[in-house]
Amino acid sequence: MKPNIRPADPNFSSGPCAKRPGWSPEVLSQALLGRSHRSSEGKARLAEVIDRTRTVLKIPEGWRIGITPASDTGAVEMAMWSLLGARGVDMLTWESFGEGWVSDVKSQLKLDDVRVLSAPYGALPDLGQADFSRDVVFVWNGTTSGVRVPNGDWIADDRQGLTICDATSAVFAMKLPWEKLDVVTWSWQKAMGGEGAHGMIVLSPRAVERLESYKPAWPMPKIFRMTKGGKLIEGIFKGETINTPSMLCVEDAIDALKWMESLGGGDAVAKRVEGNLAAIAQWVERTPWVDFLAEVRSTRSSTSVCLKIVDPECAALPTDRQAALTKALSGLLEKERAGYDINGYRDAPPGLRIWAGPTVDTADLEALFPWLDWAFATVKAEQLKKG
Incomplete structure (x- = not known):
């Protein structure tokens, strides 16, 4: 079912990135x-x-x-x-x-x-x-x-x-x-x-x-x-x-x-980011359709988190179809105002890219995960219909 709670700040672009929590003009x-x-x-x-x-x-x-x-x-x-x-x-x-x-x-x-x-x-x-x-x-x-x-x-x-x-x-x-x-x-x-x-x-x-x-x-x-x-x-x-x-x-x-x-300086800010990575890692661990693009745990980025789709039916699709799927998933989240700019970089393998840097609240990532699951299920069904 479509989730009913959206991230308070749905901006997950890898640049320009989300403004700090509480920012205003x-x-x-x-x-x-x-x-x-x-x-x-x-x-x-x-x-x-x-x-x-x-x-x-x-x-x-x-x-x-x-x-x-x-x-x-x-x-x-x-x-x-x-x-x-x-x-x-x-x-x-x-x-x-x-x-x-x-x-x-x-x-x-x-x-x-x-x-x-x-x-x-x-x-x-x-x-x-x-x-x-x-x-x-x-x-x-x-x-x-x-x-x-x-x-x-x-x-x-x-x-x-x-x-x-x-x-x-x-x-x-x-x-x-x-x-x-x-x-x-x-x-x-x-x-x-x-x-x-x-x-x-x-x-x-x-x-x-x-x-x-x-x-x-x-x-x-x-x-x-x-x-x-x-x-x-x-x-x-x-x-x-x-x-x-x-x-x-x-x-x-x-x-x-x-x-x-105000957070305590660079060390405190880095801990905040590692907390965001931990939240994403927990979601990935319980989610069978997605995995980190980084092959080794110690080399996973904590800011520009890149993910690949490992669902067997989708992974078997040609590269252009995989790219169409991730583009459709990203577009669907934008349409629902649940997450912006998370499609992978144009030169990278088809996948998703979620910015989890210092200005992103863990609570917003937690709110994003159900939307990712819903959007994937939706676009997967549409892609598989095409044969």
């Missing part, structure tokens, strides 16, 4: 609108984002934190264009965004010494094969595959190269070993529940040393430049952004960070 009433971001007040707001980010995530003092244009994509590209080429590079990939970084390094930067360690959706490459005498580029959490690295134990402490980590769906939700990461990037639109177009970049002292001692062979677009005269532009990491930010989005980011502080 009123939290933006003090936004510094109509003022320059270069004014003392504007720079103070931007510096507040940086300072609160350091506190919530417990980022070491020696690591610089900056606000970048173009979301996480801009932050990753800024890092790769500015830092790569000094050494050979190992690219780790197991989903679409990692594949995108590989394409940029090979086709745009045209580096000669590139080694790709890859795995299909649902699995990780052999992390033990990463060579830390080289630079290593990887995503911490595969947003489109629901697979994450289990920890940072595989990263060498005595590495000679840099580690460049796209952590956009991991930061604020998973514990990151900052001492092992030389560059970390993310965007406000993911775990913070903020608005799009703004990214963050964190640089270790080793990354700063590379920036000041190495000049890439290619022209550097202004939007990527972090040095001037061979020295780091320190203002970028004090709120003097490279281009004009939205002060409305800045105010929203401050609100999200204050909310995380």
Whole structure:
């Protein structure tokens, strides 16, 4: 039967993600609108984002934190264009965004010494094969595959190269070993529940040393430049952004960070997310038609949870029919206003993707599960009628 209770917040998109519980436009009433971001007040707001980010995530003092244009994509590209080429590079990939970084390094930067360690959706490459005498580029959490690295134990402490980590769906939700990461990037639109177009970049002292001692062979677009005269532009990491930010989005980011502080900081927020994953795991365990796409329990994402349909009759359908089924299931939930944007990523195997990050309440996930069961039964019957 059709359930009669809907999630209080049915937004389960993997980006932009749900706003924090209790959010309303009123939290933006003090936004510094109509003022320059270069004014003392504007720079103070931007510096507040940086300072609160350091506190919530417990980022070491020696690591610089900056606000970048173009979301996480801009932050990753800024890092790769500015830092790569000094050494050979190992690219780790197991989903679409990692594949995108590989394409940029090979086709745009045209580096000669590139080694790709890859795995299909649902699995990780052999992390033990990463060579830390080289630079290593990887995503911490595969947003489109629901697979994450289990920890940072595989990263060498005595590495000679840099580690460049796209952590956009991991930061604020998973514990990151900052001492092992030389560059970390993310965007406000993911775990913070903020608005799009703004990214963050964190640089270790080793990354700063590379920036000041190495000049890439290619022209550097202004939007990527972090040095001037061979020295780091320190203002970028004090709120003097490279281009004009939205002060409305800045105010929203401050609100999200204050909310995380009210919960107890990054560790408390991560526990909240692990609770969401536990609730999904309990539902999957009792539900015969669905399973995690991640093959190993320790590699299951706690934010972008990707699921595959394992019902024998549906799994036997051709891939296009499976894709039609998951699209119909997602569309039915949207029609019923029970869950939005949960169809799997377009490049991933047919399946579902449910965002379970910090801004999602476990109670809303619990309310979603009966709707998933109902919608699956409904669309399965329709698909099987087609023969």
